[in-house]
Amino acid sequence: MFKILHAEFLAPGIKRFVIEAPRIAHKYKPGQFIILRLHEQGERIPLTIEKADPERGTIRLVVQSIGKTTNLLNSLETGDTILNVVGPLGKPSDIEKFGTVVVMGGGVGTAMAYPTTAALKQAGNRVISIVGARNKELVILEKEMREASDVLMITTDDGTYADKGFVTDKLRQLIENGTRIDLVLAVGPIPMMRAVADMTRKEHIRTIVSLNPIMIDGTGMCGGCRVLIDGKSEFACVDGPEFDAHRVDFSILVQRNSTYREAEQRSMKEFQQDPKSQVAAVRAGHSGVCAVEGVGR
Amino acid sequence: MTQPTKTKSLNVLPLKERMKVPRQHMLEQSPVTRATNFTEVNLGYSEELARQEAMRCLECAKAECTRDCPVGVKVKEFVQLIVAGDYLGAAAKIREDNVLPAITGRVCPQEDHCEGGCLMGKKVEPLGIGYLERFVADYEQRNMDLKNVPKAIPTGKKIAIVGSGPSGLTAAGDLVQKGHQVHVFEALHEVGGVLVYGIPEFRLPKKIIRQQVDYMRAMGVEFETDVVVGRTVTINELLEEEGYDAVFIGTGAGLPQFMGIPGEHLNGVYSANEFLTRINLMHAYEFPKYDEPMVDFRGKNVAVIGGGNTALDAIRSSKRLGAGNAFILYRRSEAEMPARLEEVKHAKEEGIEFQVLAAPLEFLDDGKGWLKGARCQKMELGEPDASGRRRPVPIEGSEYEIPLAVAVIAIGTTANPIIQTTTPGLATTKRGYIQADDTTQKTSRKGVFAGGDIVTGGATVILAMGAGRRAAKAIHEYLANPEQW
Numbered sequence: 001m002f003k004i005l006h007a008e009f010l011a012p013g014i015k016r017f018v019i020e021a022p023r024i025a026h027k028y029k030p031g032q033f034i035i036l037r038l039h040e041q042g043e044r045i046p047l048t049i050e051k052a053d054p055e056r057g058t059i060r061l062v063v064q065s066i067g068k069t070t071n072l073l074n075s076l077e078t079g080d081t082i083l084n085v086v087g088p089l090g091k092p093s094d095i096e097k098f099g100t101v102v103v104m105g106g107g108v109g110t111a112m113a114y115p116t117t118a119a120l121k122q123a124g125n126r127v128i129s130i131v132g133a134r135n136k137e138l139v140i141l142e143k144e145m146r147e148a149s150d151v152l153m154i155t156t157d158d159g160t161y162a163d164k165g166f167v168t169d170k171l172r173q174l175i176e177n178g179t180r181i182d183l184v185l186a187v188g189p190i191p192m193m194r195a196v197a198d199m200t201r202k203e204h205i206r207t208i209v210s211l212n213p214i215m216i217d218g219t220g221m222c223g224g225c226r227v228l229i230d231g232k233s234e235f236a237c238v239d240g241p242e243f244d245a246h247r248v249d250f251s252i253l254v255q256r257n258s259t260y261r262e263a264e265q266r267s268m269k270e271f272q273q274d275p276k277s278q279v280a281a282v283r284a285g286h287s288g289v290c291a292v293e294g295v296g297r
Numbered sequence: 298m299t300q301p302t303k304t305k306s307l308n309v310l311p312l313k314e315r316m317k318v319p320r321q322h323m324l325e326q327s328p329v330t331r332a333t334n335f336t337e338v339n340l341g342y343s344e345e346l347a348r349q350e351a352m353r354c355l356e357c358a359k360a361e362c363t364r365d366c367p368v369g370v371k372v373k374e375f376v377q378l379i380v381a382g383d384y385l386g387a388a389a390k391i392r393e394d395n396v397l398p399a400i401t402g403r404v405c406p407q408e409d410h411c412e413g414g415c416l417m418g419k420k421v422e423p424l425g426i427g428y429l430e431r432f433v434a435d436y437e438q439r440n441m442d443l444k445n446v447p448k449a450i451p452t453g454k455k456i457a458i459v460g461s462g463p464s465g466l467t468a469a470g471d472l473v474q475k476g477h478q479v480h481v482f483e484a485l486h487e488v489g490g491v492l493v494y495g496i497p498e499f500r501l502p503k504k505i506i507r508q509q510v511d512y513m514r515a516m517g518v519e520f521e522t523d524v525v526v527g528r529t530v531t532i533n534e535l536l537e538e539e540g541y542d543a544v545f546i547g548t549g550a551g552l553p554q555f556m557g558i559p560g561e562h563l564n565g566v567y568s569a570n571e572f573l574t575r576i577n578l579m580h581a582y583e584f585p586k587y588d589e590p591m592v593d594f595r596g597k598n599v600a601v602i603g604g605g606n607t608a609l610d611a612i613r614s615s616k617r618l619g620a621g622n623a624f625i626l627y628r629r630s631e632a633e634m635p636a637r638l639e640e641v642k643h644a645k646e647e648g649i650e651f652q653v654l655a656a657p658l659e660f661l662d663d664g665k666g667w668l669k670g671a672r673c674q675k676m677e678l679g680e681p682d683a684s685g686r687r688r689p690v691p692i693e694g695s696e697y698e699i700p701l702a703v704a705v706i707a708i709g710t711t712a713n714p715i716i717q718t719t720t721p722g723l724a725t726t727k728r729g730y731i732q733a734d735d736t737t738q739k740t741s742r743k744g745v746f747a748g749g750d751i752v753t754g755g756a757t758v759i760l761a762m763g764a765g766r767r768a769a770k771a772i773h774e775y776l777a778n779p780e781q782w
Contacts, residue, residue, distance in 0.1 A: 023524065024529060027528065027529060027530065037486055041580070041583075041586060041587040041588060042588050043579065043588035043589045044486075044589075068588060083486070084486040084522065084523050085523060086486070086523040086524070086525060086529070087525070087528065087529065088529070089525065089528055216571065216574050216575065216578075216579065216589075217484070217485060217494075217574060219484050219525055219528075219551075219713065220551055220552045220714075220715065221551055221552070221553070221570055221713065222553065222568060222570045222571035222574045223552065223553040223555070223568035223570060223571050224567075224568070224571040226562070228562055233555055233561065233562070235552070238552075238714070238715065252562045252666075255562075255666035256562065256666075258564070258666075259592065260590040263584060263585075263590030263591075264590065266585060267585055267588060267590070270585060
């Protein structure tokens with residue numbers, strides 16, 4: 001059982017958690033993720049670690065409410081517990097002195113890009129960060145990203161904060177202005193990562209993306225998170241989650257991520273009908289129901 | 298009738314009569330009923346049936362059943378105790394060599410081991426050793442008190458077991474009985490490894506695994522879930538920082554193999570590991586009560602590619618999810634199938650079709666990223682290959698298409714590299730498995746032992762248990778005198 005030491009909303013639907021997980025905190029490196037499960041009937045979902053404090057034995061997660069599990073998680077508060085947290089999983093980000101690095105964070109992807117950004121800065125890179133969000137309220141980690149960057153640019157889709165537009169507009173400007181870019185790291189929604197990859201491919205700029213396929217065990221055992229890299233299967237949990245953006249087949253990723261859309265919508269709808277009792281069940285029932293004698297349809 | 302003495306058999310039935318008694322069949326759910334549920338197929342022996350079956354034992358002087366058992370269960374002795382009605386005694390006798398009797402009694406390929414060696418099997422059906430083991434283990438479960446589980450005198454030595462599958466549990470059970478402090482690490486959220494995520498409820502109920510694990514807890518074994526050794530903590534850290542005197546690695550085979558044919562990324566194409574993990578570990582068949590979803594199988598055509606126990610577990614699960622046509626696609630003939638005989642029989646009774654001597658060449662896209670079928674090719678058998686089985690040879694011009702909504706690939710696994718790549722000095726084979734000695738299971742690293750699928754590649758529960766047992770014996774000797782190793 002993993003205790004939530006602190007929980008606070010950073011923006012509507014985006015919550016930050018500080019979780020007691022000493023083993024994970026001790027081993028964590030930027031770019032790695034955890035898998036968690038909230039209750040005995042829960043699914044396992046992967047979440048990138050935002051930060052770890054090995055001395056205190058804590059990790060930080062930034063979670064956006066999307067489906068049932070993330071909504072349920074974001075209903076939990078300081079003092080609640082999470083049934084299972086396993087990690088750190090995946091390969092750490094490749095941190096070295098590349099020169100000038102452009103980090104692009106789309107939406108909650110900013111929180112996932114942040115630890116690698118800080119590490120890249122620490123390694124002596126010139127870091128230009130471009131953070132994008134739909135609107136002013138959803139701009140997160142501005143202070144942290146500013147500290148971790150030499151230059152920080154912010155875009156909002158609706159122009160309610162900073163510059164109106166998309167993160168790719170800023171990248172295009174940098175390229176057109178002749179800025180020397182040695183590496184691009186893009187973390188965010190798939191369409192954004194794909195757009196970045198298309199843009200930098202033409203310019204021959206090395207580009208890394210962090211992928212988020214459907215995952216179960218996170219140790220390489222199930223193969224559910226396979227992604228097509230240069231036409232070959234690789235597993236995001238053990239070979240990734242970061243990959244060379246120019247080798248990723250994004251269409252396959254989109255297609256595979258849609259496999260359970262109907263079921264996910266159904267789960268979400270049922271959750272929304274009575275969120276309170278579901279949260280109460282998670283809080284009450286960490287001993288859980290030992291429902292093993294289930295009968296099929 | 299004379300009163301049996303210690304040296305004499307307790308069995309009153311004359312030897313020549315024993316061959317005349319037919320093998321007692323275990324009650325099972327009817328095929329029609331069970332193909333719609335996930336509850337256990339076999340229902341167990343009554344005491345009467347068990348004793349009747351036990352009476353068939355010929356009590357051979359040279360017990361080939363024990364010789365052929367990877368963990369060396371004293372079959373003749375425990376069967377005699379059943380004849381005498383001492384079922385708890387029989388359980389204790391099995392436990393001397395096998396800490397998971399309720400599991401092996403259900404999933405062991407007995408025909409390859411104890412029952413394969415049974416002398417009676419040369420003339421009539423062999424003694425139902427697996428059924429008897431299962432009976433005794435279940436009886437023990439119903440009638441024992443965990444408070445009475447014997448505990449050994451502590452030695453003060455600490456052993457880390459990596460992985461809570463069959464090899465890890467066996468090593469843990471044997472070592473805790475020697476008085477060592479045993480701590481088992483499991484990567485998933487539930488203890489049992491492949492027993493939990495791989496083998497379906499209808500063959501091995503989760504309740505049985507939990508009971509066997511609870512027994513081990515009562516023996517003093519500690520379990521810690523959610524630890525991926527190699528990531529959460531390394532082997533070096535266990536030895537150097539956490540004070541373990543020895544480590545046993547029993548992490549299983551790991552990465553699922555794909556076929557490398559077009560269309561493997563289509564929605565509806567699964568590895569057997571993913572499919573079975575969704576069903577068994579995550580209870581996807583109980584969606585939406587459980588969160589984990591599964592694609593809709595109802596009325597659909599489902600094929601599983603492969604011929605082992607995993608393939609049969611997957612196809613029989615598909616049937617239970619409501620598949621219209623459920624079939625095995627296997628590139629050799631039925632005679633070469635590595636699956637347990639009882640599973641093949643049960644599968645056929647449940648209406649599973651066997652399309653043998655055929656293999657897919659390509660998975661076909663419905664235009665929206667979902668599987669709609671497979672282009673297959675017929676095979677014939679050629680010369681035996683390295684495995685001794687006749688090699689499948691494609692027949693030119695025999696290609697054909699089949700409509701499919703789901704395909705599950707169950708053609709084996711490759712080594713999971715997480716531990717090998719994070720443990721300096723741990724020697725591996727060309728295929729990436731951990732190198733370990735055949736008799737002691739010791740690796741190239743002092744104090745580190747390994748066994749099960751991570752050493753041999755995909756095998757069976759009982760073979761992994763055999764390795765766990767050999768490792769436990771060696772670790773016990775190593776701890777007494779590490780300098781000698």
